[in-house]
Amino acid sequence: MISLLHDVTEFGKNRAAMLGLLVICLLIIIALLAEVISPYDPTKIILEDKLQAPSSDHIMGTDHLGRDVLSRIIYGSRVTFQFSIIVVAITAIIGITVGIVSGYYGGVVDEILMRFVDILLAFPGIILALVVIGTLGPGINNTILAISFVGWLSYARVTRGSTLSIKEKEFIESARSIGSGNIYIIYKHIYPNVLYPNIVLATLHMGSVILTVAALGFLGLGAQPPIPEWGTMLNEGKEFLRVCPWLSIFPGLMIMITVLAFNFIGDGLRDALDPRMKEVVIK
Amino acid sequence: MLKSILKRLGIFILVVVGATALVFFMLHYIPGETADVMARYIFIGNIEIEPSSEDVALISQHYELDKPLIIQYVSWLSRSLQGDLGMSYNTGQPVLDEIVIRLPATIKLAVVSVLISLIIGIPLGIVAAIKQNTIIDYICSTGAVIGVSIPNFWLALILIMVFSLYLDLTPVMGSGGVEHIILPSITLGTGMAAVTARLTRSSMLEVIRQDYVRTARGKGLAEKTIVVRHAMKNALIPVITIIGLEMGHLLGGTVIVETIFAWPGIGKLLIDAISQRDLPIIQGCVIFITVMYVFVNLIVDISYSIFDPRIRYER
Numbered sequence: 001m002i003s004l005l006h007d008v009t010e011f012g013k014n015r016a017a018m019l020g021l022l023v024i025c026l027l028i029i030i031a032l033l034a035e036v037i038s039p040y041d042p043t044k045i046i047l048e049d050k051l052q053a054p055s056s057d058h059i060m061g062t063d064h065l066g067r068d069v070l071s072r073i074i075y076g077s078r079v080t081f082q083f084s085i086i087v088v089a090i091t092a093i094i095g096i097t098v099g100i101v102s103g104y105y106g107g108v109v110d111e112i113l114m115r116f117v118d119i120l121l122a123f124p125g126i127i128l129a130l131v132v133i134g135t136l137g138p139g140i141n142n143t144i145l146a147i148s149f150v151g152w153l154s155y156a157r158v159t160r161g162s163t164l165s166i167k168e169k170e171f172i173e174s175a176r177s178i179g180s181g182n183i184y185i186i187y188k189h190i191y192p193n194v195l196y197p198n199i200v201l202a203t204l205h206m207g208s209v210i211l212t213v214a215a216l217g218f219l220g221l222g223a224q225p226p227i228p229e230w231g232t233m234l235n236e237g238k239e240f241l242r243v244c245p246w247l248s249i250f251p252g253l254m255i256m257i258t259v260l261a262f263n264f265i266g267d268g269l270r271d272a273l274d275p276r277m278k279e280v281v282i283k
Numbered sequence: 284m285l286k287s288i289l290k291r292l293g294i295f296i297l298v299v300v301g302a303t304a305l306v307f308f309m310l311h312y313i314p315g316e317t318a319d320v321m322a323r324y325i326f327i328g329n330i331e332i333e334p335s336s337e338d339v340a341l342i343s344q345h346y347e348l349d350k351p352l353i354i355q356y357v358s359w360l361s362r363s364l365q366g367d368l369g370m371s372y373n374t375g376q377p378v379l380d381e382i383v384i385r386l387p388a389t390i391k392l393a394v395v396s397v398l399i400s401l402i403i404g405i406p407l408g409i410v411a412a413i414k415q416n417t418i419i420d421y422i423c424s425t426g427a428v429i430g431v432s433i434p435n436f437w438l439a440l441i442l443i444m445v446f447s448l449y450l451d452l453t454p455v456m457g458s459g460g461v462e463h464i465i466l467p468s469i470t471l472g473t474g475m476a477a478v479t480a481r482l483t484r485s486s487m488l489e490v491i492r493q494d495y496v497r498t499a500r501g502k503g504l505a506e507k508t509i510v511v512r513h514a515m516k517n518a519l520i521p522v523i524t525i526i527g528l529e530m531g532h533l534l535g536g537t538v539i540v541e542t543i544f545a546w547p548g549i550g551k552l553l554i555d556a557i558s559q560r561d562l563p564i565i566q567g568c569v570i571f572i573t574v575m576y577v578f579v580n581l582i583v584d585i586s587y588s589i590f591d592p593r594i595r596y597e598r
Binding site for chain 1: 302305312428432436437440444530531533543556557558560572577
């Protein structure tokens with residue numbers, strides 16, 4: 001309990017992390033209250049209002065179909081959070097499970113799982129996600145699947161590493177000597193101890209998932225119009241870069257702010273919870 | 284030493300075979316990929332025209348489409364080892380030719396981007412480490428976090444907006460002269476520079492605390508000599524791995540950046556192929572990019588153990 005309190009105060013002292021936390025809380029509130037606060041319907045097409053510059057009526061202007069950009073940004077935060085939380089949850093569960101099984105049982109199971117991880121790690125960046133989308137076709141559901149396909153690798157590696165060191169500890173041996181079964185030991189002793197590094201990882205992963213979802217949207221392979229996803233909005237807006245720069249500025253700015261906030265929180269959490277954790281490469 | 288290199292080579296081969304098999308199985312899982320469709324593309328070049336049954340049979344036989352997937356894969360692998368990656372549905376040209384034509388453009392962009400990232404990232408990382416916990420360190424470190432948080436496709440748009448459209452200094456897209464490579468390489472280099480700066484900083488911090496640096500300081504050497512002659516030389520060893528890591532960032536990033544700037548490289552070829560569902564090209568590009576990435580990392584791994592004897596003896 002004392003150590004938890006210590007960690008919380010450590011984290012609280014990190015100004016960048018607190019700023020990040022504030023931003024994310026604000027964005028979550030915006031996402032939840034989208035219906036209440038957005039001034040217009042984000043998908044309503046009013047052609048006579050198209051491509052208006054930012055004004056008091058439309059703070060962020062309107063797009064080529066006369067839709068209010070601010071409203072689309074607000075609903076876009078909902079889309080972004082919804083999908084990135086789903087991806088992070090799926091990948092964390094898969095990765096932690098694989099990591100614990102691999103690290104705890106070792107042997108052939110470990111060897112096979114880790115070689116499989118090696119194979120998936122062979123694909124740089126979003127390349128494998130592109131293969132999945134090339135196979136299944138564009139769309140937001142396939143995007144989630146594509147990103148999840150490689151997203152669990154970092155969790156598996158980090159968890160396996162932690163599990164390997166924890167299972168040599170004395171309290172595991174004493175648990176075993178009083179007759180605890182493997183499942184019980186994993187659930188009661190291993191799992192709580194691998195949680196910290198994975199929380200750090202999940203926070204940083206949120207940022208990278210948001211970037212990838214937006215990148216695929218930008219390439220026209222992710223969420224399809226008229227869904228107000230930030231990357232998709234950028235893709236639609238880039239045709240009007242010269243005449244209507246606001247269509248490209250605001251969605252990108254939102255992506256950057258959100259990712260930055262998660263990275264600040266993640267760095268702060270790492271410093272507070274697990275200072276020895278080195279730079280992790282997140283796929 | 285030899286043993287560890289051999290072990291790495293073994294893993295390299297396993298990974299290449301596994302990764303190519305994965306891509307092959309995933310892409311051939313598509314129901315549309317049949318002898319009928321392939322015959323339409325390969326013999327007629329037009330999806331609308333019905334191919335003759337002999338053509339279909341010929342294709343089916345050549346690509347062994349009636350055999351189980353694993354046999355198809357093995358024969359595909361042996362064909363690709365001889366340089367035959369199939370024909371593009373779209374242009375009818377051999378996939379390998381399509382890739383090789385575009386390779387120089389991608390390599391040029393990659394090399395310039397890595398140079399930019401090292402030129403920006405290493406000095407920033409070193410300065411941040413030397414001035415640890417000062418305002419300079421905070422600015423460098425925060426700058427690095429911002430650098431990794433900027434979506435590269437958005438950065439590209441902003442750069443185009445400012446330098447091409449408003450200031451009219453650089454061309455919007457295309458390739459050719461030096462002026463064409465500036466914006467794409469800055470776009471790619473920025474994110475990588477941020478990663479480089481972070482890794483250089485943490486590696487430098489570790490080295491600065493070592494005994495031999497304290498000894499050098501005890502001898503009364505100038506701070507500049509200590510940093511340049513003693514600390515930096517060792518701190519930069521882990522930075523070699525950055526090149527390996529950056530290749531991943533780079534090869535993923537080129538896909539997006541090449542598409543935005545219409546840079547005629549492999550990344551653009553891949554994205555175009557995905558939208559045209561040109562399966563042989565998708566497969567060829569992905570496998571080519573992946574093998575390149577794994578190969579660079581193999582080289583980095585091996586050179587790492589040459590540069591840092593501690594790693595050689597530990598294994």
